[in-house]
Amino acid sequence: MIAQKYQKMLSGKSAIRELAEFAAKRGEEIGYENVFDYSLGNPSVPVPAEFTQVMIDLLKNEKPAKLHGYSPSLGITSVREKIAQSLNHRFEMNYTKEHIFMTSGAAGALAHALRCVTEPEDEVLTFAPFFPEYHPYVDLTGAELKVVPPSKSDFQINFALFEEMLNEKVAAILINSPNNPSGIVYSTATVKHLADILRQKEKEYGHEIFIISDEPYREILFGGTDAPYISKFYANTLSCYSYSKSLSLPGERIGYVAANPACKDADEIVSICGQISRGIGHNCPPSLIQLAVAEVVDLTCDMSVYERNMKLIYNKLMELGFTCVKPGGTFYIFPKALEEDAKVFCKKALKYDLILVPGDSFGCPGYFRMAYCIETEKVERSLAALEKFVQGEY
Amino acid sequence: MIAQKYQKMLSGKSAIRELAEFAAKRGEEIGYENVFDYSLGNPSVPVPAEFTQVMIDLLKNEKPAKLHGYSPSLGITSVREKIAQSLNHRFEMNYTKEHIFMTSGAAGALAHALRCVTEPEDEVLTFAPFFPEYHPYVDLTGAELKVVPPSKSDFQINFALFEEMLNEKVAAILINSPNNPSGIVYSTATVKHLADILRQKEKEYGHEIFIISDEPYREILFGGTDAPYISKFYANTLSCYSYSKSLSLPGERIGYVAANPACKDADEIVSICGQISRGIGHNCPPSLIQLAVAEVVDLTCDMSVYERNMKLIYNKLMELGFTCVKPGGTFYIFPKALEEDAKVFCKKALKYDLILVPGDSFGCPGYFRMAYCIETEKVERSLAALEKFVQGEY
Numbered sequence: 001m002i003a004q005k006y007q008k009m010l011s012g013k014s015a016i017r018e019l020a021e022f023a024a025k026r027g028e029e030i031g032y033e034n035v036f037d038y039s040l041g042n043p044s045v046p047v048p049a050e051f052t053q054v055m056i057d058l059l060k061n062e063k064p065a066k067l068h069g070y071s072p073s074l075g076i077t078s079v080r081e082k083i084a085q086s087l088n089h090r091f092e093m094n095y096t097k098e099h100i101f102m103t104s105g106a107a108g109a110l111a112h113a114l115r116c117v118t119e120p121e122d123e124v125l126t127f128a129p130f131f132p133e134y135h136p137y138v139d140l141t142g143a144e145l146k147v148v149p150p151s152k153s154d155f156q157i158n159f160a161l162f163e164e165m166l167n168e169k170v171a172a173i174l175i176n177s178p179n180n181p182s183g184i185v186y187s188t189a190t191v192k193h194l195a196d197i198l199r200q201k202e203k204e205y206g207h208e209i210f211i212i213s214d215e216p217y218r219e220i221l222f223g224g225t226d227a228p229y230i231s232k233f234y235a236n237t238l239s240c241y242s243y244s245k246s247l248s249l250p251g252e253r254i255g256y257v258a259a260n261p262a263c264k265d266a267d268e269i270v271s272i273c274g275q276i277s278r279g280i281g282h283n284c285p286p287s288l289i290q291l292a293v294a295e296v297v298d299l300t301c302d303m304s305v306y307e308r309n310m311k312l313i314y315n316k317l318m319e320l321g322f323t324c325v326k327p328g329g330t331f332y333i334f335p336k337a338l339e340e341d342a343k344v345f346c347k348k349a350l351k352y353d354l355i356l357v358p359g360d361s362f363g364c365p366g367y368f369r370m371a372y373c374i375e376t377e378k379v380e381r382s383l384a385a386l387e388k389f390v391q392g393e394y
Numbered sequence: 395m396i397a398q399k400y401q402k403m404l405s406g407k408s409a410i411r412e413l414a415e416f417a418a419k420r421g422e423e424i425g426y427e428n429v430f431d432y433s434l435g436n437p438s439v440p441v442p443a444e445f446t447q448v449m450i451d452l453l454k455n456e457k458p459a460k461l462h463g464y465s466p467s468l469g470i471t472s473v474r475e476k477i478a479q480s481l482n483h484r485f486e487m488n489y490t491k492e493h494i495f496m497t498s499g500a501a502g503a504l505a506h507a508l509r510c511v512t513e514p515e516d517e518v519l520t521f522a523p524f525f526p527e528y529h530p531y532v533d534l535t536g537a538e539l540k541v542v543p544p545s546k547s548d549f550q551i552n553f554a555l556f557e558e559m560l561n562e563k564v565a566a567i568l569i570n571s572p573n574n575p576s577g578i579v580y581s582t583a584t585v586k587h588l589a590d591i592l593r594q595k596e597k598e599y600g601h602e603i604f605i606i607s608d609e610p611y612r613e614i615l616f617g618g619t620d621a622p623y624i625s626k627f628y629a630n631t632l633s634c635y636s637y638s639k640s641l642s643l644p645g646e647r648i649g650y651v652a653a654n655p656a657c658k659d660a661d662e663i664v665s666i667c668g669q670i671s672r673g674i675g676h677n678c679p680p681s682l683i684q685l686a687v688a689e690v691v692d693l694t695c696d697m698s699v700y701e702r703n704m705k706l707i708y709n710k711l712m713e714l715g716f717t718c719v720k721p722g723g724t725f726y727i728f729p730k731a732l733e734e735d736a737k738v739f740c741k742k743a744l745k746y747d748l749i750l751v752p753g754d755s756f757g758c759p760g761y762f763r764m765a766y767c768i769e770t771e772k773v774e775r776s777l778a779a780l781e782k783f784v785q786g787e788y
Contacts, residue, residue, distance in 0.1 A: 001511065001513070001565065001602055001658075002510065002511060002658065002659045002666060003509060003510060003511065003512065003513055005513075006509065006510070006669040006670050006673075007662065007666060009669040009672075010665055010666065010669060042463055042464055043459065043463075044459060045459065046457070046458035046459050047459075047462055052454075052458065055449075055453050056450055056453055056454070059446050059449050059450055059453075060446075060450070063440070064440035064446065064642065065437065065439065065440050065441075065642055068441055068642060068643045068645050068646055069436055069437075069644060070436055070645050103675075104498065104647075104675065104676070104677065105675075105677060107675040107676070107677045108675040108676070108677070109675070110675060111673075111675025112675070115397060115400065116396065116397060116400070117395065117396060117397065119395070119399075133672060136669075136673050137672070137673070137675065140672070140673025140674070141673070171395065207395050208395055248458065248459055248462060249462045250463060250464045251461075251463050251464050251465050251678070251680060251681030251682070252462050252680045252681060253498075253677060253678065253679070253680050264396065265396045268396065271404055272396060272397070272400045272401060272404065275400040275403040275404060275530075276400050278527060278530035278531070278534070279400075279505075279530050279531070279533075279534025279535070280505055280534070280674040280675065280676070281497075281498065281501040281502040281503070281504060281674065281676070282498070282501070282502070282505075282675070282676070283498065283499060283501045283647060284647065285647070285680075286645060286647050286679075286680050286683060287646060288645070288646060288683075289680060289682075
């Protein structure tokens, strides 16, 4: 028989995906260049040319049977070493290769990290607004995701509600800073306060509470943003990274888990990830991509377009009277809708070919997300449409 | 806390991996060319040059943001179409792209197929000798793997014992033909008989029993072997494929699930695989590798070395008085050891720098596996060592 659990999931369609499909269809009618599609977080800038060159060199010069051979189950040793060194250099950490587990992007990293530190029936807390895929990521491990309501004034952490929700069953806190969908970055004060509370609760409950830090947007930061490296502030941290955004390689599925060297069982965690792999059919990201990424480990693509777009959009939103927390990074912005039901608001926007995503599925009704990883020229044209929309309807 | 289930697995070291590590270490002492390492099934021949050229062309000519962008969650549409057409052409099937789900190799394919058609507490039956990783693959889904003892005279299916073990809890049969470790291929008669029994039991139990057919060695066949395409004989079949062996790309993690178009819920199975992905962090094999493999979908590398090696080894084994079923494909052979305990036998062989893997972990004590995906010149030298070993010790 077909497994019921997954069959049931089929009925629940993703709001983001439905909007992206609408945008594609509308594009066929009026030309996609005229659809102001803010639905998907697909990077719009190219990978650094150095990456492409490294790939071509490897393909031309390396022996195929070696190049395409099995990766060791924890990742290619030299790659893990380079990543550890890069993190140490950038964030003053002391990782060794033993703390780095190579994964198929952040989704793979989270799948391992979650299984590593939770048992079925445990609770995992996250903070709204949050990436909707956290639900299947967590719920299908057997643990339960619980969502702390947002702090709407700044999208930092609502600590009062967080402390109310903490209890002995909480095994992990899943955070995402810089944040999808709000674009905000947790401040040093926020991270310190979070760490203090968790250390106290660990003592009280007599067991570890891990931070699982989902960091695919770590490299997309706007000028002047206070952006602490989470793991520096809390030993029991598993950092989950992906090169999807920083190198514009989302389709190549490459990332890692970095276990803080001071965390509980630090020397075993990566090996445990290797065991988890056997159960979920993961077996390493592609060898070739591992080798190539390691050669450009300290590079990012030119991501200046994201900050340029953010400023244009933010300024126009302010001018039009929106309430909005200014993003510190990512390529998302999360303003308050101009009426209570953001789904109605976003539906009205479709008439102006503006594809906005209601905040409901991010755990924050009444708000909407714009993913501005698109060309600046299109952003500029979209803002005229936004102005027309707001003035026509409100 | 660190999850106990996976922590316990750490203590159980793989016999194959231990032997491979021993071989590498011994290689440092006497030169790896003098270690007759038959431990690992890592393809020794290069990927077709066409693949490398396609990769370089894509990297040089395709827009990076498009080339490396997210793959749709079920796989790239054009790639799924090409694979369906190739299977239809080769095996007279009628797949469409809707029946093909792209995965990270056979491990990824099995992870999805198993979750698709089993619920926790269900039983999955497999036939000894079998690939030891089937245990974590199945057991960590919540279902239970049960092993039907081998038919030692031919390593086809022991139907008497199989029928004894069938019961209402059996949701799937996991088969692997051509087989690791025996190298044998299920005959048309075997597959037909298996299908007949399953159809009858489906009626009796009132639920489907799926065949999950693990086929990474499908393209490595030796002259004259009867090698039926399993899915032709049984509608409720999910074929799990990997290009690891046929294109010598094990490190690039590329394969698929092909659901028989006549199977139960055929139109939903691939979408269900997409839902399963969300829970296990899979999210597609790499875009670039998908695109490149689709361009060489009907090619294989030159695998003639495997048959050449098999014949040399098989003939020598016969000459030395071993009992052995002649392989019909793969790059494995699975002779009977010359004493009851194959672990003792394989340990003695180490003195002659022969790295043989005892059959115990394959569910078939008293036998041993040789993975002859190595150079023929080395095979020839190894046979002198084998002769010396046998004549010296037995």
